[in-house]
Amino acid sequence: MSTLVQIQVLPHHLEDEDHILEKVFQKVDFSMNEVSQWSIRKRSIDARQRRVLYNLQIELWLNGDKKPVREPYIINDVSNKPAVAIIGAGPAGLYAALRAIEGGLKPIIYERGKDVRSRRRDLAAINKEHIVNPESNYCFGEGGAGTYSDGKLYTRSKKRGNVLKAMEWFVDFGATSDILVDAHPHIGTNKLPQIITAMREAIIEAGGEVRFNEKLTDIKHENGQITSIQINDSVWYDYDHVILATGHSARDIFYLLHNRGIKVEAKPFAIGVRIEHSQSLIDQIQYHGDDQNPYLPPASYSLVEQVDGLGVYSFCMCPGGIIAPCATDVEEVVTNGWSPSKRNNPYSNSGIVVSVSPQDLPNYKENDPFVCLEFQKKVEYDCWVAAGKTQKVPAQRMTDFIAGKVSTDFPKTSYQPGLTSVDLNEVLPDMLASRLKKAFVAFGYKMKGYLTTEAVLHAPESRTSSPVKIPRDDFSLEHVEVKGLYPCAEGAGYAGGIISAAIDGINCMDRIIEKHN
Structure with a gap:
């Protein structure tokens, strides 16, 4: 059992441990000798008054208390397990795949764009030569829109799922642990690509697949159940479960669903x-x-x-x-x-x-x-x-x-x-x-x-969020009319950023794991 204490310090005292502890022990009725461990749990800036301060939430463990030790992400072998299709390698798709591996399923990600490193050439082309690649740009490609447009991890979606778990996975794959503390955590576009690459490598090491330049071009459903998907206007694959995590800019997906009689709405x-x-x-x-x-x-x-x-x-x-x-x-x-x-x-x-x-x-x-x-x-x-x-x-x-x-x-x-x-x-x-x-x-x-x-x-x-919603059941997270199809994250209208999208990917995969179990 731990004790939480709220204090405020001036900016130049932020790394002064003696000053921080002095303020903490002014608020509690025990001494430092009774404390085995302590850490900063949350950190934020308060600039509402003339004097700028840092708000700190300090967590203390008394002698005899045991600070929980978290196990890092564990890679299981799922190469021979049942396969689940995930459309899109943004945060929702990647986190759905990582959760599938935890749950004993084999994720197969189909991504219309390129891997995170190859995307850079297309970003340079649009910046310098005004050339837009419709399949590889700031929105499409491994890591999704957030990879090269900031990497903010702040979310208000506290009730949608395990925010801490989503943040900890980022740390497991290379993010600094500061993101677990800051009120408005941020990784940065210069660091996200390496983290995304590490996630992909873990998925492949576990026996999952990440396929680039493979675009969803058609979909089949019979008697209210998803049956198969078409990739690149040519190959059909049979699946009972498909997570649709295509992002808010995949307009072709909205038109495709509508043309196939699958409900979408403004x-x-x-x-x-x-x-x-x-x-x-x-x-x-x-x-x-x-x-x-x-x-x-x-x-x-x-x-x-x-x-x-x-x-x-x-x-x-x-x-x-x-x-x-x-x-x-x-x-x-x-x-x-x-x-x-x-x-x-x-x-x-x-x-x-x-x-x-x-x-x-x-x-x-x-x-x-x-x-x-x-x-x-x-x-x-x-x-x-x-x-x-x-x-x-x-x-x-x-x-x-x-x-x-x-x-x-x-x-x-x-x-x-x-x-x-x-x-x-x-x-x-x-x-x-x-x-x-x-x-x-x-x-x-x-x-x-x-x-x-x-x-x-x-x-x-203009790309703040999706202007189209793909409706789904509140409990099963499946499309309201097509079983086995899971509209997910920003592109379906159920998330608004990296962390909320990642959580939604986990939630959709949880429902699939429950079905298999």
Whole structure:
């Protein structure tokens, strides 16, 4: 049995163990002599007051208490076990495969894109040459969208499954143990590829399979049961259990299911722009002028405002980050943000997006599953056209956007393909532009200095979540009409990030293991 103690320390005391323990023993009625072990269980920054502090949750074990020792991930031999198909090698697919091995099943992952290392050439092509590979990009390929777009591990989905287990598996495969402590854990795009590779190697070592450049192109079901899948328009494989973990950008999967009589439905999502400030400005605002403190990390922020009946909020905020081109097809432009592990770039970026429900859209029809998807596609196409039909993005200084005038120049930004100066009021639908303008003004009051001519809007930020939901049974996690088909994670509308997707992958595989047992 352990004891938990909450304390606050100044940033320069964060690694001073004597100071930490002195504050701890001011709050308990026993001495250090009675303690066998202690550790920091949770760590977060409190910048709400003029003085920035760290909140620490300290865990103590008294003499006679035994600190639990966790067994690392164990690789079992499943080469001759029943096979389960997993479509997609993102966090949901990889974690489903790891859980299958734990449960005595053989996972076979089909991934439309390339392995995590080979993806880099395609990312370089889109950044430098404006060439989009529809099968290998920031969204498609081993590790999924999160691998090269930040690696944030924060989730609010505490009730969906074992968050700690998902985090510990990351540590088992190479992540620093700091992710088990930080309130907003982050691995970083520069470190995630090695971790993803280690997971794949473990799956193969156990007798599982990871197949790249193998795309789901058709599906068969009979009498309400999945029977087989087609890969690359050619080979059919028979399966009783298929986990569909294809990600929020695999639009072809939504159309495929619909065409095969498998129910899909429209789902609320969010869309807007990605804004970039200098990181030094955000540090100065958030740390109340203490922005040169070497003990403080690059600052983040979270903003939300209700505007004309819809929510406008910051999304995927990246301190010390870079804005990346995340299109998955040739006639579209998409932005997203990422940070390296040290978050040491001079820029700060965040999506600022408007919540959109199907009923909010001008072309809404009650039984149209693609009304949100088509809206998303049109915004991306219009931005592509406005930027010159390249991977440049239509851009505007924030103050010019509010004033409705085209920017004559830009400060240096992190978006490598380049910017095209436009009036985003004329490019974006009015339902988005009008609300974004009001929200930026409100955010300027909430964060003094945020509303500045030095901030640049890059459009669009559109892949926040899936605009289509693949409905499933709440208990079995199978599709509501097709047994053995498990819609999973972000692409099905049941997750919103790396950890929640990983947990959903585990949960879907748990149901399959229960059936086999």
